[in-house]
Amino acid sequence: MSYNPSEIEAKWQKIWSEKGAFEPLDDKSLPKKYILSMFPFPSGRLHMGHVRNYAIGDAMARYYRKQNYNVLHPIGWDAFGMPAENAAIKHGRHPKDWTYSNIDYMRKELNTLGLSFSKTREFATCDELYTKWEQEFIIKMFEEKLLYRESTTVNWCEDCHTVLANEQVEEGCCWRCSNEIQLKEMPGYYINIVKYADELLEDLKLLEGKWPSQVLAMQSNWIGKSQGLEFAFKFSPDSKEKLENKFEGFEVFTTRSDTIYGVTYTALAPEHPIVKALIKNELLNANVAEKITAMGNMTEIERAKADKEGYDLGIRVNHPLTGEEISVWTANFVLASYGGGAVMSVPTHDQRDFEFAKQYDLPLKFVISGGSNENEAYTGEGELINSDSFTGMKNMEAKAEIIKYFEEQGLGKGTTNYKLRNWGISRQRYWGAPIPFVHCDSCGLVAEKVKNLPIALPEDVEITGEGNPLENHPTWSKCVCPNCGEDARRETDTLDTFVQSSWYQFRYATHPDKWNSMGIDRDDVNYWLGVDQYIGGIEHAILHLLYARFFTKALRDLGFIENIKEPFDNLLTQGMVLKNGEKMSKSKGNVVDPDPLIEKYGADTARLFTLFAAPPQKELEWNDSAVEGAFRFIKKLYDRKSKVISNFMPTIDQTTLNKEEKIARAKVYEALKKSTDVYEKSFAFNTLIAACMEALNALDKQKNEQVWSEGMYILLHLLEPITPHVCAELSEELFSSENLANKIEIIEEVFVQDTVTLGVSVNGKRRGEIEVSSTASKDEIVEEAKLTVAKWLDGKNIVKEIVVPNKLVNL
Ligand code: ANZ
Ligand code: ZN
Numbered sequence: 146m147s148y149n150p151s152e153i154e155a156k157w158q159k160i161w162s163e164k165g166a167f168e169p170l171d172d173k174s175l176p177k178k179y180i181l182s183m184f185p186f187p188s189g190r191l192h193m194g195h196v197r198n199y200a201i202g203d204a205m206a207r208y209y210r211k212q213n214y215n216v217l218h219p220i221g222w223d224a225f226g227m228p229a230e231n232a233a234i235k236h237g238r239h240p241k242d243w244t245y246s247n248i249d250y251m252r253k254e255l256n257t258l259g260l261s262f263s264k265t266r267e268f269a270t271c272d273e274l275y276t277k278w279e280q281e282f283i284i285k286m287f288e289e290k291l292l293y294r295e296s297t298t299v300n301w302c303e304d305c306h307t308v309l310a311n312e313q314v315e316e317g318c319c320w321r322c323s324n325e326i327q328l329k330e331m332p333g334y335y336i337n338i339v340k341y342a343d344e345l346l347e348d349l350k351l352l353e354g355k356w357p358s359q360v361l362a363m364q365s366n367w368i369g370k371s372q373g374l375e376f377a378f379k380f381s382p383d384s385k386e387k388l389e390n391k392f393e394g395f396e397v398f399t400t401r402s403d404t405i406y407g408v409t410y411t412a413l414a415p416e417h418p419i420v421k422a423l424i425k426n427e428l429l430n431a432n433v434a435e436k437i438t439a440m441g442n443m444t445e446i447e448r449a450k451a452d453k454e455g456y457d458l459g460i461r462v463n464h465p466l467t468g469e470e471i472s473v474w475t476a477n478f479v480l481a482s483y484g485g486g487a488v489m490s491v492p493t494h495d496q497r498d499f500e501f502a503k504q505y506d507l508p509l510k511f512v513i514s515g516g517s518n519e520n521e522a523y524t525g526e527g528e529l530i531n532s533d534s535f536t537g538m539k540n541m542e543a544k545a546e547i548i549k550y551f552e553e554q555g556l557g558k559g560t561t562n563y564k565l566r567n568w569g570i571s572r573q574r575y576w577g578a579p580i581p582f583v584h585c586d587s588c589g590l591v592a593e594k595v596k597n598l599p600i601a602l603p604e605d606v607e608i609t610g611e612g613n614p615l616e617n618h619p620t621w622s623k624c625v626c627p628n629c630g631e632d633a634r635r636e637t638d639t640l641d642t643f644v645q646s647s648w649y650q651f652r653y654a655t656h657p658d659k660w661n662s663m664g665i666d667r668d669d670v671n672y673w674l675g676v677d678q679y680i681g682g683i684e685h686a687i688l689h690l691l692y693a694r695f696f697t698k699a700l701r702d703l704g705f706i707e708n709i710k711e712p713f714d715n716l717l718t719q720g721m722v723l724k725n726g727e728k729m730s731k732s733k734g735n736v737v738d739p740d741p742l743i744e745k746y747g748a749d750t751a752r753l754f755t756l757f758a759a760p761p762q763k764e765l766e767w768n769d770s771a772v773e774g775a776f777r778f779i780k781k782l783y784d785r786k787s788k789v790i791s792n793f794m795p796t797i798d799q800t801t802l803n804k805e806e807k808i809a810r811a812k813v814y815e816a817l818k819k820s821t822d823v824y825e826k827s828f829a830f831n832t833l834i835a836a837c838m839e840a841l842n843a844l845d846k847q848k849n850e851q852v853w854s855e856g857m858y859i860l861l862h863l864l865e866p867i868t869p870h871v872c873a874e875l876s877e878e879l880f881s882s883e884n885l886a887n888k889i890e891i892i893e894e895v896f897v898q899d900t901v902t903l904g905v906s907v908n909g910k911r912r913g914e915i916e917v918s919s920t921a922s923k924d925e926i927v928e929e930a931k932l933t934v935a936k937w938l939d940g941k942n943i944v945k946e947i948v949v950p951n952k953l954v955n956l
Contacts, residue, residue, distance in 0.1 A: 148783040150747025154870040158259055167206075167218060167261040171656070173672045175215035180206040181650060181713075183681030183689075184221045187247040187269070188228060191254045193722040193729055193755070193767070194682070196739050200752045200867075201719060201761045201828070202680045203260045207866035208824040210261070217673050219653040220255065220262040222248050222269035225642045227305055227321060229576045233608040240576040241604065244271055254740065258748045259869050265657050270645035271576070275652070277599035278664025279644060280581040284592045285703050287582070292336050292570075294582075294590055299569060301329040306612065307573045308333055310641060311566050312367075312688045317446030328444060333571035334580055334638065338695050342368050342563045345694055348711055356716040357762070360686045364694075367687050369564025373400035374548045375485070376557025378411055378462035381470055387428065387460060392419055394462055398484030398562055402547040403540040404491040406532040407512035409502070411462060412455060412474045412488050414481035415441035423458060440477045448477045453501050465556050466533070476501060484562055496522045513540050568692065570641045575606055575614035577639030585626035585633040594627045600635070613637055646689055647696035650676055650712050651705075670706050675714035680761075683718040690716075717761060717828060724767040737767055749868035750776040756830040756867055778838055779871055782860070785841070788853040789879045795851040799894050805847035807898055812840040813856045814895045820863050830867060837863055854879075859889055904953040905930045907937040915954070923948050930954040 161167065169177075182202035185195055199220075206218035222244075229240035236243075248269055255262065268275055286292035300309040304324040308331065313320040338345075346368045349361050379394040395413065399405075413420050415437050424434045433456050440454060455476035462471055478497060479488055492502035493511045499522040502509060514530050516523030529535050535543050551557035571580065579600045581593040593600055603621040606614040615621060615637035626633035648665070654673035655666040681689075690713070697712045721728050724735040742751050754775040759765040802810065816836035823833040837860055844856045858880060865872035876882050898919050903926065905913045912934040917926050927946050931938060938956065947955040 148780045153874045157870045169217040178209040178214045178677045179217045181676045189247045197755045204866040219266040224269040224271040225577045234610045276578045296332040300326045335567040338568045363686045374402040375560040381461045384460035396485035397487045403543040407491040408489045409508045412476040414479040414486040416481040571638040573613040582636040588628040591628045647692045679713040680717045720764040746776045757834045790850045791854045794858045806849045809843040810895045812843040906955045
């Protein structure tokens with residue numbers, strides 16, 4: 146019978162499903178592995194990126210099962226979010242219906258890939274039961290003051306009609322629809338992630354060597370810790386009067402306290418309260434006031450791209466140490482949201498300040514020796530000059546000394562700043578988890594009672610794209626105050642979907658029998674977490690991973706889990722799937738649909754191709770002929786079943802084998818030798834597959850039935866995690882499905898060959914091949930080589946003889 150993937154694959158998928166073959170065991174004394182691929186958004190169909198992600202995870206899960214680990218390998222659905230509402234607007238489908246029917250379809254697709262996911266632990270984040278526990282966490286965070294409501298300037302996407310977190314703004318545009326974002330003053334809910342900034346930064350050390358270093362760097366930059374000096378500039382008496390004595394001065398933050406004597410001007414953000422006061426009291430010329438207001442209306446990104454712009458505010462401050470009068474400017478490079486929204490400017494030692502000073506002809510004062518270049522700031526190290534009693538000190542050492550001096554004099558203090566902002570979690574959309582709070586005229590903002598959870602979404606909504614459907618609903622927001630029982634109004638904001646993906650790893654680990662009665666089970670989590678291997682796209686390097694790390698620490702402090710510092714012990718970021726050099730995407734029209742591929746060649750081919758075409762961390766270029774190649778290899782493997790005669794792994798006497806047999810055996814064992822490192826460390830599945838292909842070719846060059854049996858036996862075991870259906874089928878047919886994974890031992894003697902083949906080159910050009918005894922001396926090898934290539938040596942003088950053992954001879 147010839148290879149028929151659809152028959153074989155359907156057969157095994159049925160068997161696995163009936164056996165519940167991929168359910169984790171309840172026995173916590175077993176050694177465990179938790180293999181987690183990032184869950185998909187139920188967009189409607191799987192794409193090749195999913196296939197790749199899940200083929201990688203599945204190979205790991207199946208490998209560890211064979212090694213007798215208790216394996217948790219779950220899948221679920223990241224099911225809330227805008228696309229469901231867009232579908233509702235476009236096709237008149239209810240978001241819930243759209244989402245759940247997409248899930249049904251995609252679940253079937255995952256099934257046809259033969260992925261070894263647990264079925265009992267599947268959930269969608271839009272399930273009311275999931276919302277219920279999430280709302281409980283949110284209430285607990287509110288009670289513990291880790292979550293608060295505040296009116297601030299937010300990023301608003303007019304297209305998506307919603308607020309975005311800072312993390313979701315990419316170069317000034319919405320991460321989802323690329324529309325330019327606007328700044329808008331609005332109330333919203335925030336989670337105090339900044340409180341955990343230090344721990345989030347510190348614990349990155351635990352992940353070194355286990356997460357890609359580039360992801361660690363991105364997290365660290367995003368948190369953006371800097372240490373420095375915070376102090377106030379005081380206004381000169383007449384400037385203070387000009388501002389009607391309403392301001393004493395303003396705070397600045399500097400990481401370069403060593404340059405304090407080089408300050409020649411200061412600058413405020415255009416939105417700074419002092420600038421606003423000057424404008425309001427008409428203390429600036431109307432034209433200038435208008436320009437400053439325009440500057441303040443630009444987003445941070447627009448400002449970063451714009452040319453430097455600034456205006457002298459006509460007020461002055463005194464230098465905190467020298468008392469000298471210094472001018473105060475407003476400038477577009479000063480961010481309102483960082484370090485007090487004001488800076489001390491040192492044009493001699495900061496390039497940005499230098500350029501601004503040149504542009505507006507402001508004074509320069511060198512305070513670090515080493516450079517006095519006319520064209521740029523000197524940002525290197527050196528000794529302090531022109532710095533009173535600090536003169537002569539090394540500038541790096543002076544930093545701390547100067548902070549100490551400020552503290553002693555009561556002028557300022559050493560402080561730490563973070564770039565990280567608190568996480569805005571409010572979205573003004575329907576298809577999300579309702580934020581479980583109530584607005585009461587007498588009691589203010591009140592959390593819903595936990596026993597009333599979940600606060601579920603109303604089903605009868607009109608989704609038009611105009612405004613927030615929950616706000617437009619006639620009755621849903623009417624409720625009673627959980628505190629005083631009077632009429633009150635339910636919050637209509639819903640949670641950012643990143644909240645759902647921040648704790649799903651704990652939900653999977655919690656036994657499904659407990660899902661009704663608790664959100665997370667501590668013992669289960671203690672057993673299964675951290676995730677031994679997490680696999681997903683690099684696009685989540687900051688957002689999702691930071692939020693999930695934060696949630697882990699917060700849930701620990703709120704008492705929901707214990708002992709877990711980090712959720713994901715090891716992280717693999719898979720490369721993108723490309724076609725014609727570009728990322729596969731609908732907008733580029735270069736998408737390959739996995740369904741027809743599976744139909745034509747089978748799931749094993751799809752899986753083998755994605756793992757063979759590139760190492761998982763690298764980009765994978767789609768290639769039709771490589772798909773064909775993958776199919777041919779599997780077919781060949783299948784066809785060779787006729788070569789196997791013994792239904793167990795034979796014991797072979799190496800001394801009885803001829804040369805081809807020995808080579809075949811060595812190739813098989815080479816693949817075996819490679820496999821542990823590939824499955825447990827490098828994940829270079831492509832190299833393992835290549836070794837298996839070589840082994841099969843070598844087997845084909847000999848006829849020894851025992852060598853065939855042993856070879857096939859080992860290859861099936863090595864390939865089973867990658868191409869599970871065909872391997873299960875052949876193992877059953879040939880070896881009664883015996884799983885002897887742990888008993889296959891590497892036999893070193895198979896690597897010893899009687900003879901070796903070496904290429905022979907003359908002047909670097911390959912001219913022939915020799916076969917010599919593996920114990921031959923260098924002289925014997927050279928002698929043999931000379932004979933073989935005699936005609937190219939004729940009349941020439943050999944000046945050098947190079948022998949590379951087991952490879953080549955160059956004359
Ligand atoms: C004087 C100085 C001299 C500075 C020098 C740097 C070099 P990080 O490391 O990112 O924390 N700064 C402070 N607040 C700012 C704001 N709101 N908008 C724009 N820039 C601001 O950077 C801190 C440095 O960025 C601070 O140190 C300050 O400039 C500037 F040779 O103070 B520095
Ligand atoms: Zn009330």
